[in-house]
Amino acid sequence: MKASVTAEREVQDPSLAVAASNVPRYTSYPPANHFQPGIGAKLAETFLAAIERSKQASLYLHIPYCDRLCWFCGCHTKQTLSYAPIQTYIETLCEELRLLRNRLTRKPPLSRIHLGGGSPSLLRPAELAALKQAIDATFTFEPGCEISIEIDPSDVGSATIPSLTTFGMNRASIGVQDFDPQVQKAINRIQSYEVTRHVVEDLRRNGVNKINIDILYGLPHQDIARLLSTVEKVLSLKPERIALFGYAHVPWVKPHQRLIPEASLPGPEDRVTHARISATAIRDAGYVQIGIDHFSLPGDGLAMAARNGKLRRNFQGYTDDQSDVLIGLGASALSTFPGGYLQNHVATGRYSAQIKSGMLAHDRGFALNDDDRLRSWVIERLMCDFAFRRDDLVNAFGADALGLWNEACALAQGELAKIVSVEHGSFSIPAGSRHLARHVASHFDAYLSSNAFKYSKAV
Ligand SMILES: C[S@@+](CC[C@H](N)C(=O)[O-])C[C@H]1O[C@@H](n2cnc3c(N)ncnc32)[C@H](O)[C@@H]1O
Ligand code: SF4
Structure with a gap:
C-alpha cells in the first residue's frame, strides 16, 4: 500500500x-482542469476584445525548457541540453506576439511582465533582445511596470544577470526548495547555499533589489531541523518575498515524480507541523504572512495590498496587480479575461505548429x-x-x-x-x-x- x-x-x-x-x-475558479478542450479559439474571438477595453493588462510568457530535471517539478517544462530548441521556441513566441498584435487596434499598456517556466534564466542576449523587441512592438508600458523573471541559480553565469536587466528585469524569483544535501539528492536538484548567495549578490549589484525566494516543505527526507536550517539560510539572504509552497506530489500527472519514493515523503501530520514551524520562523524574522503560502517584508507591495484589501490571486499565485486581463503566451500558458479563461496548447510541438500556421494557439477555455x-x-x-x-x-x-x-x-x-x-x-x-x-x-x-x-x- x-x-x-x-x-x-x-x-x-x-x-x-x-x-x-x-x-x-x-489560482483560478474554476481550476484549469475544468477548462474545455478545443473551444479556446472560439472563445478568444470575444475574450480578446477585452484587451482593447482594459485600462491595463499583464503579460505572462512561458519558457518550457530547463537544463536539468528536478524530480519534484510540477511545472510544464522539459529538459534540454542543447540551446537550439530554445532559440526556435523564442522565434515562435515572437511570432505569437506578432499574431496577437495583428488582432489589436492599439498598443495596450502593461503593468506587469512575468517570464516563467521552466527556466527563463537560460535565455541568451540575442533571444532576450528579440523578445523585448516583439513586446515593445505590441504593448506600451505603464510607469513602474514590474518585469519579473524566474531564475534557476544553476543557470547563472557572469553575463546572465546583466542580460536579464538589459531586458528590463526589476524583480527576480529564485528557486531554492531546500539546501539539505540528502533532500537535494532525493529531488535531483543540487544547489549550494554559496551559489545561491552569489546570485542574490549579483542581482543586487545589478540594481535588482526586489528578490523572491521559493522554499518547499513536504519534500523527501525533510525533517524540521533540515527545513529550519534552509529557512535560516534563506532569511540570511534577506529576500523581499518568500514563498513557502507545500510540495504537490502528483505522479499521476507528472510521472517523473515516481523517482521520489513515497515512503521518503513526510506524512500529513509532519507536513502540517513543518509548514507551521517554518511559517513561524519566517514571521519571527519580521515578514508578514500573505495568504496561504507567501511572506513579504512589511514595505513590499504584497504586504501593502494585503493590508488594503487589494491582494489578488492569479495563475502565478498571489499578486498586487489589479489588472483584469492577464495575457499568457507560450506553450501551456493561461490567460484571464473578464469573460473567462484560455489556455494554449500544452505540448510545445502542437503549440508551435499552430503558431507557424498563422493562428493563435488557444486550445482549452472556459466562459464564466x-x-x-x-x-x-x-x-x-x-x-x-x-x-x-x-x-x-x-x-x-x-x-x-x-x-x-x-x-x-x-x-x-x-x-x-x-x-x-x-x-x-x-x-x-x-x-x-x-x-x-x-x-x-x-x-x-x-x-x-x-x-x-x-x-x-x-x-
Ligand atoms: C518554474 S519553477 C522556478 C524557477 C526555476 N526553474 C528554478 O527551479 O529555480 C517555479 C517554482 O515552482 C515550485 N514548484 C515546482 N514544482 C512544484 C511542486 N511539485 N509542488 C510545489 N511547488 C512546486 C518551486 O518552488 C519552483 O521554485
Ligand atoms: S524546478 Fe525549475 S529547474 Fe527544476 S525542472 Fe522545474 S522548472 Fe526546471
Missing part, C-alpha cells in the same frame, strides 16, 4: 484528515457564468483575506448573491463549524485554521464533485 494512502487512513485528528485531503490550489463569477469572488477573497463580508458580496453582485451567503452560513453551522466563524456579517477562517483555506474554499466550488481529477494535498 502506498505510504501516503496509509498515512491518510491513520489520521485520527479531523483537522489532519482535512489537511490530507486533495483539493485545488485555486454569473454563478461562476460569484463563487470565483468568494474563493479569491477566502484565499487572499481568509474572509469575506456579506455587504461586500451584495455590493459586488446584488441581492441575488444572498443565496451564496446563506450557503456560507449553513456551512459555518454544519460541515465547517470547527474551522470557520460567522460574526457581524463576516464569514472568516480564524488564524488557527488558515492553513485549511484551500479546503474551506473547496466547499464553494460547484465543480469539485463533478470531477474525478485528483488534486494535491490541502496542506
Whole structure:
C-alpha cells in the first residue's frame, strides 16, 4: 500500500484528515482542469476584445525548457541540453506576439511582465533582445511596470544577470526548495547555499533589489531541523518575498515524480507541523504572512495590498496587480479575461505548429457564468483575506448573491463549524485554521464533485 494512502487512513485528528485531503490550489475558479478542450479559439474571438477595453493588462510568457530535471517539478517544462530548441521556441513566441498584435487596434499598456517556466534564466542576449523587441512592438508600458523573471541559480553565469536587466528585469524569483544535501539528492536538484548567495549578490549589484525566494516543505527526507536550517539560510539572504509552497506530489500527472519514493515523503501530520514551524520562523524574522503560502517584508507591495484589501490571486499565485486581463503566451500558458479563461496548447510541438500556421494557439477555455463569477469572488477573497463580508458580496453582485451567503452560513453551522466563524456579517477562517483555506474554499466550488481529477494535498 502506498505510504501516503496509509498515512491518510491513520489520521485520527479531523483537522489532519482535512489537511490530507486533495483539493485545488485555486489560482483560478474554476481550476484549469475544468477548462474545455478545443473551444479556446472560439472563445478568444470575444475574450480578446477585452484587451482593447482594459485600462491595463499583464503579460505572462512561458519558457518550457530547463537544463536539468528536478524530480519534484510540477511545472510544464522539459529538459534540454542543447540551446537550439530554445532559440526556435523564442522565434515562435515572437511570432505569437506578432499574431496577437495583428488582432489589436492599439498598443495596450502593461503593468506587469512575468517570464516563467521552466527556466527563463537560460535565455541568451540575442533571444532576450528579440523578445523585448516583439513586446515593445505590441504593448506600451505603464510607469513602474514590474518585469519579473524566474531564475534557476544553476543557470547563472557572469553575463546572465546583466542580460536579464538589459531586458528590463526589476524583480527576480529564485528557486531554492531546500539546501539539505540528502533532500537535494532525493529531488535531483543540487544547489549550494554559496551559489545561491552569489546570485542574490549579483542581482543586487545589478540594481535588482526586489528578490523572491521559493522554499518547499513536504519534500523527501525533510525533517524540521533540515527545513529550519534552509529557512535560516534563506532569511540570511534577506529576500523581499518568500514563498513557502507545500510540495504537490502528483505522479499521476507528472510521472517523473515516481523517482521520489513515497515512503521518503513526510506524512500529513509532519507536513502540517513543518509548514507551521517554518511559517513561524519566517514571521519571527519580521515578514508578514500573505495568504496561504507567501511572506513579504512589511514595505513590499504584497504586504501593502494585503493590508488594503487589494491582494489578488492569479495563475502565478498571489499578486498586487489589479489588472483584469492577464495575457499568457507560450506553450501551456493561461490567460484571464473578464469573460473567462484560455489556455494554449500544452505540448510545445502542437503549440508551435499552430503558431507557424498563422493562428493563435488557444486550445482549452472556459466562459464564466454569473454563478461562476460569484463563487470565483468568494474563493479569491477566502484565499487572499481568509474572509469575506456579506455587504461586500451584495455590493459586488446584488441581492441575488444572498443565496451564496446563506450557503456560507449553513456551512459555518454544519460541515465547517470547527474551522470557520460567522460574526457581524463576516464569514472568516480564524488564524488557527488558515492553513485549511484551500479546503474551506473547496466547499464553494460547484465543480469539485463533478470531477474525478485528483488534486494535491490541502496542506
Ligand atoms: C518554474 S519553477 C522556478 C524557477 C526555476 N526553474 C528554478 O527551479 O529555480 C517555479 C517554482 O515552482 C515550485 N514548484 C515546482 N514544482 C512544484 C511542486 N511539485 N509542488 C510545489 N511547488 C512546486 C518551486 O518552488 C519552483 O521554485
Ligand atoms: S524546478 Fe525549475 S529547474 Fe527544476 S525542472 Fe522545474 S522548472 Fe526546471
